[in-house]
Amino acid sequence: MTPIALALSLALHTSPSPKAAPPAKPATAAKPMSTTAPPDDLSTTTRAWHDQRIQRLQSEDGWLTLVGLFWLDEGEQTAGSAPDSKLDFPANTPAKLGVFTRTGKAVSFQPAPGVAITRDGKPFTGGPLKTDEQGSPDVLKLGSLNFHVIQRGEKLGVRVKDSQAPARQQFHGIDTYPASATWRVSARFEPATTPRTLQVPNVLGTTEEMKAPGTLVFTVDGKEHRLTPVVEEGSQQLFIIFADETNRDATYGAGRFLYADMPKDGQVVLDFNRAYNPPCAFTRFATCPLPPRGNRLALRVEAGEKRYGDH
Template identity: 30%
Template sequence: MPTHTETALEAFAEEWQEWHSAHERHRAHPHGFLAVTHLHWLDSNPTRLEGLPGTWSAEADVVRVVLEPGESLQQDGVELNGVELNSFELKPDARKSLEFGPIEERGGINLVSGDTVIEVAKRGGEYIVRPRNPSNALLREYQGTPAYAPDAAFAVAGTFVPFEAPRPTTVGAAVEGIQHVYEAPGEIRFKLAGQELALTAFNGHAPGSLSVLFTDQTSGKTTYAANRSLSVVPAADGTVQLDFNRAVNLPCAYTDLATCPLPPAENRLPVAIEAGEKTPYERQDQK
């Protein structure tokens, strides 16, 4: 008969597997980042983008798309290049100029052209366009992401210690020439492998959550060199569970068409965290 400890470890492994499977399904979404075919940086010069309708430009914090007659673009299921009808005439052949923005930093909108979802976003103060198509080879050939077997030793308790005031923190990016600025509300202190450690935390996507970007002594060996990410939710008293088994790769681990942030310098951990996702198969010849 299994002991209490054996039963707990088995439950821990099962919960991790359920989480990992769900994360993989999300990653392999038909219009997720594995479906990104191009990364276009917009400027004031109207330009045709490969495989997309219209000419695209960005100026004065506004993205402008000019559609020719017969070109189609939708937003939220609404056709944006429909015919115009006024009291005088039907104008089915007119060019149509569309404007989007301003878009907040790290924000974005989705447009649709056929099977392609077109992400229009702002990164590093610049506007980008990233088409996402389910037929993209990276998505079609995706094999899943290798990961360490779950190990409860890498699920540790920590304490979130808020700063006196949130600190704007500038970090580099996977794409040269841009920087990201995040607000860091505090740091998470914890102990691992006999060492007292701390990680600067940024505000997460979900309310009340924190996001931690880090590297460790496995980075560039068994795990992706540039970064990994861990999402945590502190309790009201500041206690937090750091389960490094759920450390995940960011999009830049799979594609050069991502603008992912790099960890702040203080988040380069001096220990080997042999837990969580490993270097993707797609990058293993680039370690």
């Protein structure tokens, strides 16, 4: 069993289960729409939000296209579909794709002779590659494949996507709970008195410190619950990584994601109808964050997306 698969398996059995964060950068990367829709229009707005969510997921660069993730060692590593390749790319890749070279936190790539790779629509003949830690990474393309370098803490890896991936071609949608005003709750925002960071674990077995502006306090069936949101760099929304008791049998075992607008007059709307599956629910090659300590709710949040397939 791979380290990622093992981490997910452990999360499934310990969650009552994420750089993604990372940790994976959440993956998440595609932000939900605003959560300020009028309650009487909840079904319509929730359906519209979910339609957009599915459209992004099914896009040519969506998570359903992720087919590989290869962590780089120091020095040179061959890549391609040949059995002796250090980085074993998918079968539709040339046997000899090229050579990646890692020097500290710098990565370069040299295509093999005769392999026509492009970057930004122009021929790429070799050179250094910008990682996702440096903003938008350099994306190299070959036919239906594209790949780029990601950084997760001290780890550097090559993420591979294929617009013709079976997961994308065979996608059949995601079941959801019916939209309900019960799960569109108002939470009291308790701001942190001093700058605070939260240790967010991920499926790689590492953690990342993320900014935590405060705590969200809300009540369901007369019982008070708390969640700690984080704020991603450059984001204007709160990001909540949470688990609940439906993870055992109805929703993704490692937890779900939720975005919410920033506090207004000390209140935050938590619309759990927009709780959604992390990228790891669709591919073992994602690097998703997991619910941090304190974000495991002792109740069944029967709202939002349900478990996808056999995940």
